[in-house]
Amino acid sequence: MERKLLPGKPHPLGATVTSQGTNFAIYSENATRVTVCFFDDDGKQTDCVDLKETTAFVWHGLVKDIKPGQRYGYRVDGPWDPANGHRFNPAKLLVDPYAEAIAGEPDHKGPIYPYDVMSGDDMKKDEQDSAAYTPKSVVVDGHFDWGNDCPPETPIAESIIYEMHVRGFSKRNPDIPEKLRGTYAGLAHESSIAYLRKLGVTAVELLPVHHFIDEGHLADRGLHDYWGYNTLGYFAPMARYSSSGDDGQQVVEFKEMVKALHAAGIEVILDVVYNHTCEGNEKGPMLSFKGVDNSVYYRTVQDSPQHYMDYTGTGNTLNVYHPQVLKLLMDSLRYWVTEMHVDGFRFDLASTLARELHDVNKLGAFFDTIHQDPTLADVKLIAEPWDVGEGGYQVGNFPVLWAEWNGKYRDTVRRFWKGDNGVLSDFAYRICGSSDLYQGDGRKPSASINFITAHDGFTLCDLVSYNEKHNEANGDNNTDGADNNDSWNMGAEGPTDDENVNNLRERQTRNFLTTLLLSQGVPMIAGGDEFARSQMGNNNCYCQDNELTWYDWNLDEPRKRLHDFTAQLIQLRKDHPNLHRRKFFQDSQIRGSVVRDVTWFGTDGNELSEEVWNEPWSKSVAVMFNGKTLNQMDEDGQKIVDDSFLIIFNASDQGVEYTLPDPPSKSPWRQVLDTENIADPFAESETHDKAIVGGRAIRVYSDSVESVAKSASKQRPARTI
Structure with a gap:
């Protein structure tokens, strides 16, 4: 089939539906040829069109008669010169960096790597076609009836944040139809909404919902990425959490979820991963950015561009220092606010975003750009204020418009209730809002996001039940996850029938929750802690998409008692400024x-x-x-x-x-x-x-x-x- 191509426009980037067809626009500085290819629902390539027009490094064209739901991908040609950071390979189909929906999963056993995997030489180009093994971008019609959607606009000082997982929250809820469990629709279900309202939280902070993929080593073990810190697309909601398919309806379902939560007075905050992508280092797959323009999108080692700077522990670091990458991130943030109506963001490993050269710079371009953006002026901005690079621990050092996960609060409160010596003075600072960290630069107590547990680490139940981590199910011989958890099992490792131990554990859990909710600052509750959710001592459940992490809604008397206690405690806080x-x-x-x-x-x-x-x-x-x-x-x-x-x-x-x-x-x-x-x-x-x-x-x-x-x-x- 021969498609008719018009010049189209360079902006906006991505696939934009018009009355004539769909405009395609993609940025690549070093490409010599850009082709957009189309696929049927079975994944078979039907035809391709070369984008002839370039404007300021944007390759663009309007393809007639392309409609919403159409699956597509890019092939980008240019120099294969890994020694200088260029890895163009038109044999590898690429997901549009601006795709608003993504369909399919990558097959790591297929030729999705740009180099010769058999030899292990990443300098040697692989010519095998990857199209049958890679996800496809989907053209989306963004129209949606938001009706009278009214974001709750809860001041951050009055916020009570509930960190949760879209899939894990409803996957085992018997009050939700089976098809909807573990999906955006499951979170929007009246049973879920009623639960969150009764608990009293003002915002849900969703673990990553940007479209992500499973890592190859997890696929080999029969495991799946659960947390979602392995992003492929910064505009597309994760298709795995959709009950209505992956042909673009996941976008509609996500919007319906946000609309339902807003109607209940609950804000939606997204955990976003703008510091790295799923493509790993020079030995990783080629699925999008690496093939579009590797030297633009990733930070490479200055004296050895074949290799990647890695401030994240994942193999690569996005090159936020480059104007186009900065634009990508800002466009993504604005999209989720204006088109998807979310209320804020928690930035994973946010120190990485502040690294302009090597050192962390709190006045870096990323923060300067956010601060002057009117679309983002009223949303909640929360930093995870550390990364794995030198000088990356930056608790207390982010700019004035930002709140921070207060890791010092977590560590001090854990140590205090464990009974460690010499922490009383620091404990006093933490429960009073950590003025030693935030007052000096004009911020307020609401800059401190107080938490005792989060997705990463022990649940609160496990914090009072285990002295040691038990991560054997992850397949790494219990070597993964943090070794120092400041936990205390009260005299028995794991579940026990000892009534005295169980009573002490229950009391310690109440102590932790009371401290959290009566401290100045903003409390964040890890989902399920309010009814003693356990992961059986696993403190790194990033790959456990199963009953180990899914919330168990069959509450026995102690767990129901803890839930009711938490709800009353939240109400006490809300009633008293x-x-x-x-x-x-x-x-x-x-x-x-x-x-x-x-x-x-x-x-x-x-x-x-x-x-x-x-x-x-x-x-x-x-x-x-x-x-x-x-x-x-x-x-x-x-x-x-x-x-x-x-x-x-x-x-x-x-x-x-x-x-x-x-x-x-x-x-x-x-x-x-x-x-x-x-x-x-x-x-x-x-x-x-x-x-x-x-x-x-x-x-x-x-x-x-x-x-x-x-x-x-x-x-x-x-x-x-």
């Missing part, structure tokens, strides 16, 4: 006198002495958050006044008697939470001058005042998209 302050603690002037907004107390009811702060054995402390000193106004201009809270943390094994300090108001302290109380931890009771706080427990007291300005109850204007 004193527990999610927008500013760091700073003493206030009231009627001419200084009023302390945060005070630390020892067991005698007096302020904690410097001597106790510095003692390595100090494992118990009380802190008071003064609700009269918020220095905040509500949306009607009224001063916000809230309850004060006295929180006593006791990480020692023995109970500790505390003399309670006087409350800031005339109202007496009332006990509102005791993590030692299994049956009814939120039972309220009046208190006296003294209280005995049990070993490994938290007590929370409140003085009741009339709260002004319910923090999250008012409708906010919609973001312009």
